[in-house]
Amino acid sequence: MNSNVTSVKLVLLGEAAVGKSSIVLRFVSNDFSENKEPTIGAAFLTQRVNIGNHTIKFEIWDTAGQERFASLAPMYYRNAQAALVVYDVTKPQSFIKARHWVKELQEQANKGIIIALVGNKADIIEDGEERKVAREEAEKLAEEEGLLFFETSAKTGNNVNETFLAIGEKIPLKNS
Numbered sequence: 001m002n003s004n005v006t007s008v009k010l011v012l013l014g015e016a017a018v019g020k021s022s023i024v025l026r027f028v029s030n031d032f033s034e035n036k037e038p039t040i041g042a043a044f045l046t047q048r049v050n051i052g053n054h055t056i057k058f059e060i061w062d063t064a065g066q067e068r069f070a071s072l073a074p075m076y077y078r079n080a081q082a083a084l085v086v087y088d089v090t091k092p093q094s095f096i097k098a099r100h101w102v103k104e105l106q107e108q109a110n111k112g113i114i115i116a117l118v119g120n121k122a123d124i125i126e127d128g129e130e131r132k133v134a135r136e137e138a139e140k141l142a143e144e145e146g147l148l149f150f151e152t153s154a155k156t157g158n159n160v161n162e163t164f165l166a167i168g169e170k171i172p173l174k175n176s
């Protein structure tokens with residue numbers, strides 16, 4: 001029995017089609033779909049992970065990336081303790097958008113929110129040709145702004161659990 005459960009409200013932000021819902025699907029169900037329906041508004045899912053003898057229960061809000069929903073985002077990040085700001089490593093515009101989300105979170109979200117910058121679709125760039133956002137550029141942003149940083153693939157699962165675990169490790173635990 002594990003009685004030490006810490007709930008963590010986590011929000012995903014990022015341009016449409018960067019793979020936010022796919023990252024959640026991989027993390028929650030260890031599954032992937034090539035033809036995901038776009039998220040309308042926001043979706044809510046939970047997943048537990050064990051860290052040492054503690055359990056972290058992630059309460060995940062996956063927001064829609066379309067511009068017309070952008071004004072709703074504060075409702076989801078306002079009380080969040082953690083955020084994944086996701087971009088697509090093959091789409092420079094999505095990295096610019098990620099920079100904006102990081103800035104908005106730093107200005108408007110809880111002080112102390114744990115932010116992970118996530119470059120998704122890393123499986124596509126293995127041969128190097130399709131990469132459009134340099135790893136160094138993202139690392140620099142992460143270092144300057146104090147963010148966790150991972151390149152992930154929701155398709156292969158690479159680094160998806162690691163991203164959530166790294167956030168979990170930064171969460172102050174109760175009863176410890």
Ligand code: GDP
Nearest residue numbers: 017018019020021022033034036121153154155
């Ligand atoms: P969202 O709008 O940010 O939630 O993006 P989705 O999760 O709906 O994904 C958009 C499209 O990208 C879908 O067709 C996914 O199958 C695809 N996709 C998502 N993640 C990956 C990935 O890591 N690699 C590849 N190759 N495709 C992905």
